[in-house]
Amino acid sequence: MIKVAFFSVKPYDEDIFNAHINSANSKDTERGLSRDKLQASYFTYPLNEHTAISCQGFDAVCVFVNDEVNKATLTTLAKLGIKHVALRCAGFNNVDVKAAKTLAIAVTRVPAYSPETVAEHTLALMLTLNRKTHKAYNRVKEGNFSLDGLMGFTLHNKTVGIIGSGKIGQAVIRILTGFGCNILCYDPAPCQKLIDLGVRYTTLEDLFVSSQIVSLHCPLTHATEHIINAKSLALMPKGVMLINTSRGGLVDDKAVIHALKQGHLGYLGLDVYERESELFFSDHSQDIIQDDTFQRLLTFPNVLVTGHQGFFTHEALNEIANTTLKNIHSCANGCLKTTGENWVR
Structure with missing residues (x-):
């Protein structure tokens, strides 16, 4: 029996994972397979250095984007015999990978759970901000059919700068190509398929200078932290649209607020926020x-924030559960190499 502690669990997480676990255990029994069955325990609170002690008696832990898997947390996990940290997300910036390696704890992730899911949410933010459908909806509900203040622009022939051309970035580019946009891209590892599609890779500075829309699809690392800052915003044309569905730490909030106040940044769409762990995935409507920074962002009429829901579709959640459980079984059976790019080295 493989005992796994799941942290930061919501009801939909438990439902999806239970369905996959029960199905897999049942199929193994029917086929007479001897593979170890998985036993899950679900905790609504996050994993951090203070809660890590609750992992006593488990073989592995499963965590999400806002769990704090730092050196202190990992040290406690190692003392308790935990051998595997399974991320049920693509990013791993919340894990001290170097410390995990030193402590002989394997780290896996889900690098490609329906990239179209996040890409479509990215386009939803772009289109909503541009055509102001959220404001139009509220107006019509109140019997107000005036079009004043709802003017948008046509995406066709606009230049969109994509920072990061991984699977999600590629999915965004394919959609925007269908809109007739001109695509600029920045990535240390250019993709030939995108080049063949007509995408032009360029420098980060040229991308900022030339793009009417900038969309972030890169991981959060030391090199990309606050890649959107006062200097990069100053390079962008007045009225630029900025979209971030990747990681909150890519954006310097104070610089963005200043650009919004000056009228330089024309539109801002966020599905992530640098300090979202204190807010997102919970109901704070009565709190x-x-x-103050988050509250200030919400005061701008040209800012749209969603609570890290870009991943939230049936298809993506099922793929996340399926890949995460495969990673757990592979690690438990000494087959880490079979997880390929899922294994964070």
């Missing part, structure tokens, strides 16, 4: 939110 006084203490994050």
Whole structure:
């Protein structure tokens, strides 16, 4: 029996994972397979250095984007005999990978769970901000059919700068190509398929200078932290649209607020936020939110924020569960190499 502690669990997580676990265990029994069955325990609270002690008696832990898997957390996990941290997400910036390697704890992730899911949410933010459908909806509900203040622009022939051309970035590019956009891209590892599609790779500075829309699809690393800052925003044309469905730490909030106040940044769409762990995935409608920066962002009429829901579709959740459980079984059976790019080295 493989015992796994799941952290930061919501009801939909438990439903999806239970369905996959029960199905797999049942099929193994029917086929007479001797593969170890998986036993899951679900915790609604996050994993961090203070809660890691609750992992006593488990073989592995499964965590999400806002769990704090730092050196202190990993040290406690190692003392408790945990051999595997399974991320049920693509990013791993919340894990001290170097410490995990030193402590002989394997780290896996889900690098490609329906990239179209996040790509489509990216386009939803772009189109909603541009055509102001959220405002139009509220107006019509109130019997107001005035078009004043709802003017948008045509995406066709606009230049869109994509930072990061991994699977999600590629999916966004394919959709925008269908809209007739001109695509600029920045990535240390250019993709030949995109080049063949007509995408032009360029420098980061040229991308900022030339793009009417900038969309972020890169991981959060030391090199990309606050890649959107006062300097990069100043390079962008007045009225530029900025979209971030990747990681909150890519954006310097104070610089963005200044650009919004100056009228330089024309539109801002966020599905992630640098300090989202204190807010997202919970109902704070009856609370006084203490994050003044976040509250200031919400005061701008040209800012649209969603609570890290870009991944939230049936298809993506099922793929996340399927890949995560495969990673757990592979690690438990000493077959880490079979997880390929899922294994964070």
